[in-house]
Amino acid sequence: xxxxxxxxxxxxxxxxxxxxxxxxxxxxxxxxxxxxxxxxxxxxxxxxxxxxxxxxxxxxxxxxxxxxxxxxxxxxxxxxxxxxxxxxxxxxxxxxxxxxxxxxxxxxxxxxxxxxxxxxxxxxxxxxxxxxxxxxxxxxxxxxxxxxxxxxxxxxxxxxxxxxxxxxxxxxxxxxxxxxxxxxxxxxxxxxxxxxxxxxxxxxxxxxxxxxxxxxxxxxxxxxxxxxxxxxxxxxxxxxxxxxxxxxxxxxxxxxxxxxxxxxxxxxxxxxxxxxxxxxxxxxxxxxxxxxxxxxxxxxxxxxxxxxxxxxxxxxxxxxxxxxxxxxxxxxxxxxxxxxxxxxxxxxxxxxxxxxxxxxxxxxxxxxxxxxxxxxxxxxxxxxxxxxxxxxxxxxxxxxxxxxxxxxxxxxxxxxxxxxxxxxxxxxxxxxxxxxxxxxxxxxxxxxxxxxxxxxxxxxxxxxxxxxxxxxxxxxxxxxxxxxxxxxxxxxxxxxxxxxxxxxxxxxxxxxxxxxxxxxxxxxxxxxxxxxxxxxxxxxxxxxxxxxxxxxxxxxxxxxxxxxxxxxxxxxxxxxxxxxxxxxxxxxxxxxxxxxxxxxxxxxxxxxxxxxxxxxxxxxxxxxxxxxxxxxxxxxxxxxxxxxxxxxxxxxxxxxxxxxxxxxxxxxxxxxxxxxxxxxxxxxxxxxxxxxxxxxxxxxxxxxxxxxxxxxxxxxxxxxxxxxxxxxxxxxxxxxxxxxxxxxxxxxxxxxxxxxxx
Amino acid sequence: xxxxxxxxxxxxxxxxxxxxxxxxxxxxxxxxxxxxxxxxxxxxxxxxxxxxxxxxxxxxxxxxxxxxxxxxxxxxxxxxxxxxxxxxxxxxxxxxxxxxxxxxxxxxxxxxxxxxxxxxxxxxxxxxxxxxxxxxxxxxxxxxxxxxxxxxxxxxxxx
Numbered sequence: 001x002x003x004x005x006x007x008x009x010x011x012x013x014x015x016x017x018x019x020x021x022x023x024x025x026x027x028x029x030x031x032x033x034x035x036x037x038x039x040x041x042x043x044x045x046x047x048x049x050x051x052x053x054x055x056x057x058x059x060x061x062x063x064x065x066x067x068x069x070x071x072x073x074x075x076x077x078x079x080x081x082x083x084x085x086x087x088x089x090x091x092x093x094x095x096x097x098x099x100x101x102x103x104x105x106x107x108x109x110x111x112x113x114x115x116x117x118x119x120x121x122x123x124x125x126x127x128x129x130x131x132x133x134x135x136x137x138x139x140x141x142x143x144x145x146x147x148x149x150x151x152x153x154x155x156x157x158x159x160x161x162x163x164x165x166x167x168x169x170x171x172x173x174x175x176x177x178x179x180x181x182x183x184x185x186x187x188x189x190x191x192x193x194x195x196x197x198x199x200x201x202x203x204x205x206x207x208x209x210x211x212x213x214x215x216x217x218x219x220x221x222x223x224x225x226x227x228x229x230x231x232x233x234x235x236x237x238x239x240x241x242x243x244x245x246x247x248x249x250x251x252x253x254x255x256x257x258x259x260x261x262x263x264x265x266x267x268x269x270x271x272x273x274x275x276x277x278x279x280x281x282x283x284x285x286x287x288x289x290x291x292x293x294x295x296x297x298x299x300x301x302x303x304x305x306x307x308x309x310x311x312x313x314x315x316x317x318x319x320x321x322x323x324x325x326x327x328x329x330x331x332x333x334x335x336x337x338x339x340x341x342x343x344x345x346x347x348x349x350x351x352x353x354x355x356x357x358x359x360x361x362x363x364x365x366x367x368x369x370x371x372x373x374x375x376x377x378x379x380x381x382x383x384x385x386x387x388x389x390x391x392x393x394x395x396x397x398x399x400x401x402x403x404x405x406x407x408x409x410x411x412x413x414x415x416x417x418x419x420x421x422x423x424x425x426x427x428x429x430x431x432x433x434x435x436x437x438x439x440x441x442x443x444x445x446x447x448x449x450x451x452x453x454x455x456x457x458x459x460x461x462x463x464x465x466x467x468x469x470x471x472x473x474x475x476x477x478x479x480x481x482x483x484x485x486x487x488x489x490x491x492x493x494x495x496x497x498x499x500x501x502x503x504x505x506x507x508x509x510x511x512x513x514x515x516x517x518x519x520x521x522x523x524x525x526x527x528x529x530x531x532x533x534x535x536x537x538x539x540x541x542x543x544x545x546x547x548x549x550x551x552x553x554x555x556x557x558x559x560x561x562x563x564x565x566x567x568x569x570x571x572x573x574x575x576x577x578x579x580x581x582x583x584x585x586x587x588x589x590x591x592x593x594x595x596x597x598x599x600x601x602x603x604x605x606x607x608x609x610x611x612x613x614x615x616x617x618x619x620x621x622x623x624x625x626x627x628x629x630x631x632x633x634x635x636x637x638x639x640x641x642x643x644x645x646x647x648x649x650x651x652x653x654x655x656x657x658x659x660x661x662x663x664x665x666x667x668x669x670x671x672x673x674x675x676x677x678x679x680x681x682x683x684x685x686x687x688x689x690x691x692x693x694x695x696x697x698x699x700x701x702x703x704x705x706x707x708x709x710x711x712x713x714x715x716x717x718x719x720x721x722x723x724x725x726x727x728x729x730x731x732x733x734x735x736x737x738x739x740x741x742x743x744x745x746x747x748x749x750x751x752x753x754x755x756x757x758x
Numbered sequence: 759x760x761x762x763x764x765x766x767x768x769x770x771x772x773x774x775x776x777x778x779x780x781x782x783x784x785x786x787x788x789x790x791x792x793x794x795x796x797x798x799x800x801x802x803x804x805x806x807x808x809x810x811x812x813x814x815x816x817x818x819x820x821x822x823x824x825x826x827x828x829x830x831x832x833x834x835x836x837x838x839x840x841x842x843x844x845x846x847x848x849x850x851x852x853x854x855x856x857x858x859x860x861x862x863x864x865x866x867x868x869x870x871x872x873x874x875x876x877x878x879x880x881x882x883x884x885x886x887x888x889x890x891x892x893x894x895x896x897x898x899x900x901x902x903x904x905x906x907x908x909x910x911x912x913x914x915x916x917x
Contacts (some may be wrong), residue, residue: 021850024858025842025865027792027832034791208893210859259794259859260893291797485857485894503781648853653897656856659896682797682891690884693897741807 006643006703010566012498012711013703015648019490020257020483029257032227033288034212040216041070043202043277043287045120046125047296048100049374051134051675055098055107063110063124068117070560071281072125078276085239085272087157089168089175089332091150092368094243094272096251099217100129101149101330102365102674104296106273111281115288134675138304138325140364141173149173149330149363158238158627168332168363175328176361178343182416183354188319192310196390200307200383200723201742203669204327205300207372207660208687211259212294213269216286217278223250223292224275225380225643229258231265231380231482232522237514239268240275247748257511261484262660263371263718264298266524295680298672300372301326301338301361303379307346309387315397317406319354322346324380326369328361333370337360341456342376344415348384349415349425349454349614350406365675372661374613374718377455378725382743385451385726399730400433400450407452410706411682418456419607422706422714423614423640425452432618435636435698442620446633448617451723457715459525459609463599464518465535467496469543469676471590473567473579474506479522480511481532486717487564487649494645495533495710499540500578518596526613526715529645533606533710535597543595550585550593551576604708611707614640615719617658619694621731628751630728632662635694642714651699654716661724663688667744765790765823766834774821781805781816784831792832792862796891803890806863806870807831813870832862835869844910845869845903854903857896864890868904877908 006013024030058074066674075083075097083093096107108125112118135141135149153169168175189195215228223246229234233253240251258265274287278465289297307322323750324342328335339361346357372378383656392402407425408414414421432450433439438565442448477496483489493507500507511517520532552559554576563570568577599605616670620634637654644650667686671679679685705712725743738753762771763782764861774783784790784807796804798817805816808830835843845868846857848854864887871878871886878886883904894898 015853017850018853018855020858022842024855024861025832025846025849026836027790027862029858030791031859033795034785036789208895209893210802210857210891211794212796224898258857259796260857262893485855487856652853652856652899655896655898656894660893681799682801683799687891687893688885688896689891690897690901693884693901695880697896697898 003297006229006705010498011494011504012645013643013647015646016490016494016504018487019310019493020693029449031211031257032216032229033211033556034074035100035216037216037218040284040286041111041113041281042115042118043109044115045106045284045293046124048096048103048105048107050100050129050131051103052132052353053100053129054132055096055100056130057128058108059126060108063121066121066124068113069121070283071111071277073111073277073280081276082243082245085241085243085268086332087235087267088336089166090157090333091113091154091168092331094276104367105330107275109277111277111285134365136364136366136672136675138327138360138364141362141364149365173363174360175332175363176339178340178359178508180343180355180357185319185321185354185356187304188354189308189310192318194391194395195308195310196387196394197308198387198390198741200305200386202303202379202382203666203744204302205372205664205665206295206670206685207262207264208682209260209262209264212289212291213297214288214716215271215274217275218284219275219279222345223252224278225252225254226271226275227254228267228271230255230271231258231261231484231524233482233512233514234480235522236268236271240271243272243275246383252515255482258482258484260345262373263375266371266522269297273294295677296367298333298370298685300337301328301366301369301379303342305380305383307383307387309391311391311395315395315402317350317352320347320352321356322383324359324560324672326359326361326379327364327366329364329368331368333368334375335369338371338375341378344456345377346380346384347415349408349452351408351412366672367526367677373657374455374663374721377453377722378661378664381453381722382725383464385723386729386741389449389730390739400429403452404429419609419612422612423454424702424704425614426576428452428614428616428638428640428702431638431700431702432616432636436618436620436634446622447731447733448618448619448620449727449730449734450454450616451720451727451730452616453719454614455719456609456613457613458527458530460521461531461599461601461605461610462521463531463535464520464748465532465597466518466540467536467539467543467595469500469578469593469595471579471581471582471592473502474578475500475502476508476510477534477536479532480512480517480519481524481528484523484652487646488532490649491529491645492536493534496536496540499537500544526717527610529713530610530707530709531599533645533713535599537710538597539595542597543593546579546593547581551581554584556583582739595653600710611714613719615654615716617723619727619731621735623732623735623750625754628747628754630666630732630745630750632694634696636698637699637720638700638702639703639716639720641716642709642712643703643705644701645713647701650701650716652692652721655697655699657718657720658724659688663722665725665728665743665745667746668745670757759822761821761825763826764828766830774900776822778821779817779820779822780807780819783821784816790833792833794859796859803867804860806862806866806890808866808870811870811873813867831856832865835865844914845907848903848910852899852903852906854895860890860892864892864900868907872878872908872911876912
């Protein structure tokens with residue numbers, strides 16, 4: 001797809017202002033939290049105080065009798081619905097059935113005329129529990145005789161998207177396992193010149209999308225309509241077809257602007273519950289979670305990784321082995337896929353001949369874990385990139401030079417059976433090193449680090465689109481890709497405007513309504529620019545082909561005598577714009593031409609992954625040895641994006657992801673004390689603020705047009721997170737000689753480690 | 759109870775209950791949904807509005823506190839002719855938002871800053887804005903937008 005040269009672009013590869021700019025700066029942008037339907041009622045949720053307990057009885061009569069209450073929903077009265085859903089494993093009841101598996105699990109919901117009435121009725125629901133022993137960590141959950149969260153096996157979700165068998169419910173708390181092996185690891189470690197080995201921890205993190213989960217459902221003779229803050233409306237639709245036993249055509253998901261996702265709004269969350277409320281109450285129902293409730297809905301998998309890596313006498317990495325325990329919480333959600341992705345991503349962006357990775361995703365009585373920006377990769381890159389630095393130090397090499405010598409090369413099949421590497425890591429690393437003045441020794445108390453990662457990204461390639469060219473040459477794009485802030489609704493029309501040669505302003509995006517927009521599997525895994533971008537490019541070209549045939553008919557010439565020019569066609573002296581072709585073809589200044597495209601796992605997309613999402617980040621930190629406080633002083637991001645359709649948006653994704661990674665590196669962590677989450681509020685869960693911002697920031701994009709997306713584009717937006725936590729740990733070592741293998745590197749942890757050193 | 763106040767320059771009267779917050783009254787009763795609610799504990803700044811010119815978290819301010827006072831929300835920022843305020847334009851020009859959920863609060867906090875301190879330094883911007891959280895941008899483009907808006911406002915004043 002990279003026939004076009006970079007300099008030829010008119011609209012693509014330019015930092016066109018965001019399409020949603022005026023709406024978002026004036027307060028007119030509509031999010032689901034802003035939507036109000038006629039006769040809408042409001043739901044509130046009663047949550048379990050216990051981490052693990054049998055539900056002995058629920059008496060909701062008093063609550064139901066309160067004035068203004070329309071319905072109380074419990075698992076007792078949902079006959080007719082299929083209560084269990086899950087795109088990977090159907091283990092998740094839309095409301096607790098017979099037992100609760102984590103503190104905060106929905107047990108009942110009240111639907112009332114307003115939120116306050118619903119909230120006040122919750123305390124009139126009488127639930128009797130019989131508490132069970134809870135398991136809170138993978139270690140506890142895998143102990144012999146540990147209490148089981150799930151006693152039965154489950155059906156696999158139809159859209160699991162991972163290759164492994166469902167392991168959930170087979171008599172242990174293992175939710176899923178994933179194993180990867182090539183070469184002979186034991187033999188390689190036996191002949192290694194040097195080996196490093198260690199145990200690393202990446203915490204439970206909360207994505208904190210500032211708009212908490214929200215959905216509105218309406219159930220009528222036409223089926224179920226839901227407005228939701230979901231990233232993947234089509235996958236939510238699939239789950240709802242099973243809950244309501246309805247055909248696909250009768251479930252409609254509408255997603256307006258979404259107030260942040262970062263993976264946390266991937267897949268089905270509260271939609272089955274709110275739809276069941278609407279079904280029971282027989283009126284539209286809105287369920288708006290608070291941030292505290294959102295924190296009890298989804299988090300990242302935390303991961304404990306044992307890893308060892310070996311080099312030969314020439315400084316070439318010859319083997320890596322890891323065993324990873326991921327804490328998936330009470331329900332599978334997307335963790336089976338996170339488990340598989342973490343396994344693949346543990347290899348890192350390196351060419352390693354002997355690999356063995358064994359990953360276990362384990363059920364515990366904690367908040368369900370699911371996708372979190374770059375899923376799986378951040379968790380294991382913490383271990384992998386720490387270990388690269390440790391190994392370089394051990395053999396007396398500069399960590400940057402050591403990386404240069406070992407990273408996968410362009411076109412190399414560094415991961416067996418996968419797409420050959422489509423990035424240029426050497427170039428990326430060099431840019432990061434230059435940005436940090438790598439050869440310059442930092443001042444006392446400062447340390448530097450450069451890290452990199454690559455992910456098998458793009459998820460499953462199934463995407464379709466329609467573009468409608470109207471008789472005035474304006475265009476409507478029907479796209480299922482949601483606008484989470486990443487800028488998809490700017491990038492997609494840029495591609496169409498470029499292809500059709502029409503002004504960007506004349507291209508409108510109609511988005512994310514499953515009743516109208518064609519199927520798009522998901523908006524995640526950094527896939528939209530590559531897959532939806534490619535789809536709208538192909539649909540534009542298909543529309544052009546049709547209009548060329550129409551022009552040939554109008555001009556009474558053969559199609560091959562027609563040349564496509566910007567905004568229309570030419571044949572000798574004759575020129576026709578798209579508008580003239582359509583109007584003359586139909587005999588009225590109206591009508592349209594419809595271009596379509598279907599992307600599937602074939603052709604350019606037959607070999608996984610869709611692309612390797614690749615990036616480098618570099619930091620210089622300062623360490624206050626008195627207090628243990630680390631500050632990131634300087635940050636460099638290098639996104640290996642093939643071609644940036646909109647460079648400002650691509651850079652914005654990189655720095656946003658890097659900042660999130662910095663947060664986990666320095667202070668973000670959900671903390672459990674016993675079965676209770678103790679920092680489940682933004683008062684207590686610390687995220688980066690203005691004052692944490694590095695004072696020197698350099699953002700770079702590497703554009704070699706080496707992706708399978710439009711004009712050689714590849715996705716970005718997750719990768720700059722991955723190497724940030726390890727960068728901070730490596731830079732701390734560089735500054736102080738102290739190695740910490742558990743993030744976040746809070747002042748207390750750093751201070752204690754510095755004390756121990758002395 | 760009846761609540762009278764000046765909202766975006768217009769005298770406004772609305773029925774509300776004593777326990778309602780300003781954010782609830784603005785969003786649910788007056789359909790001004792530009793003011794966003796996120797943390798509900800006054801730490802994220804998404805709901806920032808100006809009361810008599812000073813930034814306030816509408817999520818935790820009881821509505822009756824604004825009786826007979828002047829409230830400015832993001833909906834009231836554009837010029838009478840509908841053109842964008844220089845702060846709004848600067849946020850667009852500098853790509854200073856992504857999802858946009860923090861943006862109304864961020865813009866109102868910026869308004870309060872620049873009204874008080876028309877030429878803030880980087881340190882002053884960071885100090886003043888530290889009560890507004892953004893999860894998307896890493897803050898860097900927001901600081902650029904604030905500086906751009908400040909310069910633009912100065913330039914317009916000079917004319």
